[in-house]
Amino acid sequence: MAVIAHADLDAFYASVEARRRPELRHVPMWVGGGHRGVVLSANYLAREYGVRGGMPAQQAKRLCPHGVAVKPDMEAYSEASKAVRDVLGSITPFVEMASIDEAYLDISGCFKLYPDARAVGAQLRARIASEESLPCTVGIGPNRLVAKMASNTAKPDGLLVVEPEAVADFLHPMQVGQLHGIGPATAAKLNQLGIYTVGELAHVRPQTLKRAFGPKSGEQLLNLAWGRASARVAPAFGNRTPPPAGDGADAAKDGREMVSVGAQETFMVDTDDPKIISSEVLRVSSKVAHRMRQAQKLGTVCTLSLRFANFSELSRSRTLAGYTDDEGEIHREAMRIFASMKLDRPRIRRVGVRMSGLSDASNTYLQPVLDEAERGWREAERAVDKAIQRFGTGVMSRAALIR
Numbered sequence: 001m002a003v004i005a006h007a008d009l010d011a012f013y014a015s016v017e018a019r020r021r022p023e024l025r026h027v028p029m030w031v032g033g034g035h036r037g038v039v040l041s042a043n044y045l046a047r048e049y050g051v052r053g054g055m056p057a058q059q060a061k062r063l064c065p066h067g068v069a070v071k072p073d074m075e076a077y078s079e080a081s082k083a084v085r086d087v088l089g090s091i092t093p094f095v096e097m098a099s100i101d102e103a104y105l106d107i108s109g110c111f112k113l114y115p116d117a118r119a120v121g122a123q124l125r126a127r128i129a130s131e132e133s134l135p136c137t138v139g140i141g142p143n144r145l146v147a148k149m150a151s152n153t154a155k156p157d158g159l160l161v162v163e164p165e166a167v168a169d170f171l172h173p174m175q176v177g178q179l180h181g182i183g184p185a186t187a188a189k190l191n192q193l194g195i196y197t198v199g200e201l202a203h204v205r206p207q208t209l210k211r212a213f214g215p216k217s218g219e220q221l222l223n224l225a226w227g228r229a230s231a232r233v234a235p236a237f238g239n240r241t242p243p244p245a246g247d248g249a250d251a252a253k254d255g256r257e258m259v260s261v262g263a264q265e266t267f268m269v270d271t272d273d274p275k276i277i278s279s280e281v282l283r284v285s286s287k288v289a290h291r292m293r294q295a296q297k298l299g300t301v302c303t304l305s306l307r308f309a310n311f312s313e314l315s316r317s318r319t320l321a322g323y324t325d326d327e328g329e330i331h332r333e334a335m336r337i338f339a340s341m342k343l344d345r346p347r348i349r350r351v352g353v354r355m356s357g358l359s360d361a362s363n364t365y366l367q368p369v370l371d372e373a374e375r376g377w378r379e380a381e382r383a384v385d386k387a388i389q390r391f392g393t394g395v396m397s398r399a400a401l402i403r
Contacts, residue, residue, distance in 0.1 A: 002231035006147035012101035013041035028067040033057030106233040145229035167227035172199030262354030263287035289327035298323035299355030307350040
């Protein structure tokens with residue numbers, strides 16, 4: 001039987017800042033809230049005052065007037081994530097980074113070296129604490145869902161093991177809104193039906209749920225309530241640092257084939273300047289194309305997403321004529337989508353680009369263009385990939401992307 005661990009780095013950005021500035025460990029502190037005016041991560045002292053990630057900085061300051069706001073350093077967070085990934089990979093090769101600050105591990109093969117799952121979890125936490133000086137919560141269960149719920153329950157800086165025979169006893173007392181995979185809207189609809197706890201959900205007649213939520217979603221809700229989920233771990237990124245949450249390559253939730261590759265960029269200052277928007281869409285398209293080539297994928301559906309200054313969001317998709325991993329082509333398609341939105345110069349806060357409809361590059365035909373040079377941007381982009389792999393990100397980029 002599979003044994004899955006979920007490792008979650010507590011208040012990750014804030015913890016990295018506290019690691020290099022120990023004086024911040026003992027004061028309410030959050031990362032972000034400077035130029036952007038948004039809290040990215042808050043330590044637990046700040047959370048006691050109600051400060052949360054995604055909260056406007058002015059609200060955080062009202063809740064906690066003596067709190068300290070720290071400018072984010074994404075490069076430092078990326079390096080810390082990579083270092084933690086290396087620690088996890090030294091214990092088991094089956095590590096799937098779900099985001100920059102959390103990972104799923106298949107520890108089923110670790111019991112020749114460790115007596116039980118708790119010992120593996122304790123070793124994970126101890127190694128990350130001693131080698132990286134970062135707090136980490138670990139949840140362990142028979143599948144991804146239970147492991148995730150266990151780490152949610154054990155936070156902060158804890159360890160919880162849920163044995164297979166204890167899954168129902170663990171999940172059923174919880175409120176339905178606590179169950180990973182059930183969002184606020186679904187929880188509210190379940191409450192309207194008189195279903196408040198996971199145990200109550202587990203004992204609802206399947207036909208009742210299927211009528212209310214549809215056949216597929218109704219069945220999925222029952223599976224969640226009984227803790228039935230995939231135990232597959234897909235280490236899609238090998239030893240590479242994964243993208244931040246919301247970015248990068250998205251695998252299906254049960255660890256199957258990668259379904260999309262994306263990236264996003266938040267502006268330092270909200271803007272309605274078309275040139276700046278185009279430049280940042282190019283920057284994001286370059287990241288997406290680079291990640292697709294790393295994963296050896298080609299895509300045919302381009303999605304552009306925008307977040308505006310008032311935090312509202314808009315996204316649109318278009319299907320390309322063929323498959324691509326070319327950043328120029330992705331950028332042009334994204335800007336066509338932008339033009340089709342016919343926006344009246346709203347102030348934009350964040351842009352995101354995502355490619356889906358993926359296919360393996362090794363067995364996908366690329367239609368050549370008649371007037372295309374024998375060697376051009378495609379070869380140049382691969383040369384840049386090699387330079388980045390050898391010397392790190394930022395070593396080369398298009399001139400248009402130099403700030």
